[in-house]
Amino acid sequence: MINTFTSYNLINRDLSRSLERVQSQPMVQRETEYYQENIGRVTSIEEFVNDDRLFRYAMKAHGLDDMAYAKAFMVKVLEEGISDPDSFANKLTDKRYVEFARTYNFAAGGVDTTNYNPAQKGTVDKYLTRAIKNGTAPNDPALIGSINNYLAKIPDIKSVDDLMGDQDMLTFALMAHGFEVDEVIDLKFLRSILEGGIDDPESPANQTEDKRYRALAEAFNFARYGEDATTYNIANNLAVERYVRQTLEEDAGRENEGVRLALYFQRKAPEFRSYYELLADKAIAQVVRTALGFPPALAQADIDKQVEMIRERIDIADFRDPEKLEDFLKRFTTMWELENPTSSQQTSIAALFSQPAEFGISTDMLFTIAQLKR
Numbered sequence: 001m002i003n004t005f006t007s008y009n010l011i012n013r014d015l016s017r018s019l020e021r022v023q024s025q026p027m028v029q030r031e032t033e034y035y036q037e038n039i040g041r042v043t044s045i046e047e048f049v050n051d052d053r054l055f056r057y058a059m060k061a062h063g064l065d066d067m068a069y070a071k072a073f074m075v076k077v078l079e080e081g082i083s084d085p086d087s088f089a090n091k092l093t094d095k096r097y098v099e100f101a102r103t104y105n106f107a108a109g110g111v112d113t114t115n116y117n118p119a120q121k122g123t124v125d126k127y128l129t130r131a132i133k134n135g136t137a138p139n140d141p142a143l144i145g146s147i148n149n150y151l152a153k154i155p156d157i158k159s160v161d162d163l164m165g166d167q168d169m170l171t172f173a174l175m176a177h178g179f180e181v182d183e184v185i186d187l188k189f190l191r192s193i194l195e196g197g198i199d200d201p202e203s204p205a206n207q208t209e210d211k212r213y214r215a216l217a218e219a220f221n222f223a224r225y226g227e228d229a230t231t232y233n234i235a236n237n238l239a240v241e242r243y244v245r246q247t248l249e250e251d252a253g254r255e256n257e258g259v260r261l262a263l264y265f266q267r268k269a270p271e272f273r274s275y276y277e278l279l280a281d282k283a284i285a286q287v288v289r290t291a292l293g294f295p296p297a298l299a300q301a302d303i304d305k306q307v308e309m310i311r312e313r314i315d316i317a318d319f320r321d322p323e324k325l326e327d328f329l330k331r332f333t334t335m336w337e338l339e340n341p342t343s344s345q346q347t348s349i350a351a352l353f354s355q356p357a358e359f360g361i362s363t364d365m366l367f368t369i370a371q372l373k374r
Helices: 006-010 015-023 025-039 043-048 052-061 069-079 096-101 106-115 118-134 142-156 158-164 169-177 187-196 211-219 222-228 234-255 257-271 275-280 282-291 295-301 303-313 316-320 321-338 345-354 363-374
Strands: none
Touching: 006 015, 006 234, 006 257, 006 282, 006 321, 015 025, 015 234, 025 052, 025 106, 025 234, 043 069, 043 106, 052 069, 052 234, 069 096, 069 106, 096 234, 106 234, 118 142, 118 169, 118 211, 142 169, 158 187, 169 211, 187 211, 187 222, 234 257, 257 282, 257 316, 257 321, 275 282, 275 303, 282 295, 282 321, 282 363, 295 303, 316 321, 321 363
């Protein structure tokens, strides 16, 4: 049987192909086709949770399939949304609920939630609201003409260069997000805002005090979605991507739970910004304790003491560096293998009669440990 490090590496070294194989599974294809055909028709929370097939797909996509029965609980998550820091989802320790409410943000998007794109409807709504507030009639021909022109051209904007190269489109986007027509804007700084996105806490959009820039970078998120930024539908595209990835991890876990944990950690760890968030996720915390050689009983220790011990050994910012993240996962998969050998006792006994006995660590394990030294 292939050991934990090798199994993880076989999946991870060509992750896109691994995901394609999962996506081609008949069951995954059927459920995804149903979801894509029907999610755009949903206009309310009630419709969403009452379509059990749709709802279960969405829950699994967010790693919440074990809570699919708790519809009243999830309705509360969706009804209160995430805009209010004191909303139900924001108060829950498990941040998967925040992600779920962000994907299906009925509290903010209403009937258009499942067809919402920030660069399209989101920007148009802001532009229209601002125009009306400034005294323009909703049926003003010039206003309607500007909106129709924007909606016709925005799907063809595939990059920061495209947006900044079209003065009309850029002006529309800027005005929608609170900038003035005659406001002097540093185009070099604006480009850095759009190219840096919002995922990195150190990006220009997150560092500037002018929140209009962050809103603009969030609406035109080329850094995250690339050329699909102006057509990306979070309730459709993102949910499908997450469903396929979740299925990949579950399939791997049936063979080796350590591989599933490694894949999950690879996906989630870069999002964490504090050691307390890290420890709040039981699976992530298990990976960290295993990689650092801490006993399982440490999970029962005082939380501040756990944070202190982990902070002494790792820098959480390293998980945002792909190379350092992979080095950490090499260590985890090796430690997991030592604690949970993939070879069964029966296989080991059979091996004694079929080949010369080996003492010490196996060749396979030596190869795995060697990866940690690179």
